[in-house]
Amino acid sequence: MPTPPHGTPDRGLKPFILAIHREALDTAAAKGLTGTLAQVAALQDTASLATARAGRPVTEEEVMRLLLRERRARRIREAANAVPAAPIRKPVAAPSRFRLGRWRSVAMSVARSAAAGPVGKVRL
Template structure:
């Protein structure tokens, strides 16, 4: 059973890999592993067990690609069912001294041009 050029495992392995990975994460947590260490251990266990089931070497890269593709598909599916959310905007940072100086210069320029009347700035 060869892999496709994109490196994804056979279709029959997909549900098996997803279920095994979930259990491998729980096992890693039960062993006291957390964070990236737990992720790596679960990934290695999943690849090993999937290789035995497939009868060929299933690499950790193949497993990771399958997991990421599934995660993206789930996010897209969830996003379609929800209402669009406005992006959260960060509060603006305080203006720098340089920007304040430019604003003052601009304000002074507008004040000068306003005092020149309808003819605009007086040219010499």
């Protein structure tokens, strides 16, 4: 059965590819490969072994798409199971000079009106 154009491998092949890729990463690390070189070697080994099992050519692109899709799905599951954290609140910034001046003027007017008593000016 040929692969669809978007590169999804056969259903029965998916668990096999995931398991083989983990083993290929361990093998690359045992050989002393690190970083991108180890990832490329593991990807090539996985595609080669999956080709033998599938009975058709499995490209490295198919393997990479499957791995990325699985990684995204794992992140989504982990995020869904995570306990929602308390909202992060920004620290309150010091008021600007404009706001300070405005607060002082409001406070002064309140103080004046309180000092004037009930006979103060009537505002409309």
